[in-house]
Amino acid sequence: MLGCDQMLSGARPVTVREKLAELSETADAGLMPDVYGDGPVTVLEKRTAELLGTEAAVFFPTGTMAQQVAIRYGAELTGRRAVALHPLGHQEVHERRAYADLTGLRAVHPTAAPRNPTAAEIMALAEPVGTVVLELPLRDAGFVLPTWPELADACTAARAVGARAHLDGARLWESTPYLGRGLAEIAGLADSTYVSFYKTLGGLSGAALAGTTALAAYARNWRHRYGGQLYQQWPAVLSALTGLDRQLPKIPDYVRHARTVAAALAELPGAVVFPRPPHTNQFRLWLPHPAARLNEAALALAEQEKIWFVAGWRDTETPGQAMTEVVVHAPALEWTARDVVDAGLRLLDRIQG
Structure with missing residues (x-):
C-alpha cells in the first residue's frame, strides 16, 4: 500500500529496479x-x-x-x-x-x-x-x-x-x-x-x-x-x-485536476469533501462508513480491478464516519469526473454487498 497520503491511481508502485533505472537515465553522465x-x-x-x-x-x-x-x-x-x-x-x-x-x-x-x-x-x-x-x-x-x-x-x-x-x-x-x-x-x-x-x-x-x-x-x-x-x-x-x-512542471495540472476529482467525489452518497474546491492537489474526504470496511473495499478493488482508488481510511470522532486524504498525481490526470464517480460507486458496492 501507499503511505498515509493516498493517490487516486490506476498505476502500480514502481519496483526498486525501475527506480534505479530511472535515476540512471536522468543523471548527468559526468x-x-x-x-x-x-x-x-x-x-x-x-x-x-x-x-x-x-x-x-x-x-x-x-x-x-x-x-x-x-x-x-x-x-x-x-x-x-x-x-x-x-x-x-x-x-x-x-x-x-x-x-x-x-x-x-x-x-x-x-x-x-x-x-x-x-x-x-x-x-x-x-x-x-x-x-x-x-x-x-x-x-x-x-x-x-x-x-x-x-x-x-x-x-x-x-x-x-x-x-x-x-x-x-x-x-x-x-x-x-x-x-x-x-x-x-x-x-x-x-x-x-x-x-x-x-x-x-x-x-x-x-x-x-x-x-x-x-x-x-x-x-x-x-x-x-x-x-x-x-x-x-x-x-x-x-x-x-x-x-x-x-514533476514540478506538472504540479499546476495536478492542482487543477484535483478540483475536478473533488467535485466528483462529492457526488458519492454521504460524501463530504474539504476544502471545496481544494487549495492544492490534496484534500480530505469523508464517507459514512467504518474505516476498516472502507480499507477492505479499497484493497479488494485494487486486487480485483487493478484500480488503486483511495485508502488509508481512519475513523473519526463521529461513529461510522471515516476520513482519508486524497492526493492527485499524474495517473489521476487520465481520470474523468465520470471515471471517479464510477470507481467510487464500485468501492461502495463492495461495502454494501
Whole structure:
C-alpha cells in the first residue's frame, strides 16, 4: 500500500529496479557520487536556492532535522526560547515535539482555528517568540492555505514582533496556484523556507532549508551535529533533481485536476469533501462508513480491478464516519469526473454487498 497520503491511481508502485533505472537515465553522465555533501548535493542546493530566490540552500536527509535547525537559529539569533506554532502544525503532530525535547524550546499557539495564524493573532502573542512558523498548506487542517495578502501580512507581523518568519513549505510546490505567486516571491516573504523533495516531487527522501548565507553556514554546522552529514546521499539527491525536472512542471495540472476529482467525489452518497474546491492537489474526504470496511473495499478493488482508488481510511470522532486524504498525481490526470464517480460507486458496492 501507499503511505498515509493516498493517490487516486490506476498505476502500480514502481519496483526498486525501475527506480534505479530511472535515476540512471536522468543523471548527468559526468556527475560523480557525492562525498560528505559535495557533487550532486551542491548541484541540488544551488538549484533549490535559485528556484526559491534565496542566497543559499542546504540539503538535509529529513525535513524534521531541517526545521529543528531553522527554529534553533531563530532562538539563538533573537535570544527568545519560545516559538509560535500551530497546534495542528507538523512540529506538534508529526515530529514528536522535537523542538522541545531536543532544542529545549517551548511553543506558543497563536490560534487553534483550523488555519494559519493571522497578522492580528501574531501581533497579540502573549510573549516574545524567536520564530513564527507558517505551514503551507496546513496539512492537518485539510491542506488549507491563507490568501496571498493574509500570508504577506502574517510575515510582516512576525518581523514587527521581533521574530523570524519561517515557512514550513513541505508542500510549497503545490501552493503556488492558489497563492497566485511564484516560488521565489512566496519564499521572499519569509526569513527561511523548508521544502521537501519526496512528498509531491516523488524523490526518495530529503529536504532543503533555504535562506541567507548566514543561515546556510549555521545549518551546515548543525546538520553535522544532528547526524545529517551522511557520507553519500546521491540516490536521494538524483531523485530530487528528477522530481524538479519531471514533476514540478506538472504540479499546476495536478492542482487543477484535483478540483475536478473533488467535485466528483462529492457526488458519492454521504460524501463530504474539504476544502471545496481544494487549495492544492490534496484534500480530505469523508464517507459514512467504518474505516476498516472502507480499507477492505479499497484493497479488494485494487486486487480485483487493478484500480488503486483511495485508502488509508481512519475513523473519526463521529461513529461510522471515516476520513482519508486524497492526493492527485499524474495517473489521476487520465481520470474523468465520470471515471471517479464510477470507481467510487464500485468501492461502495463492495461495502454494501
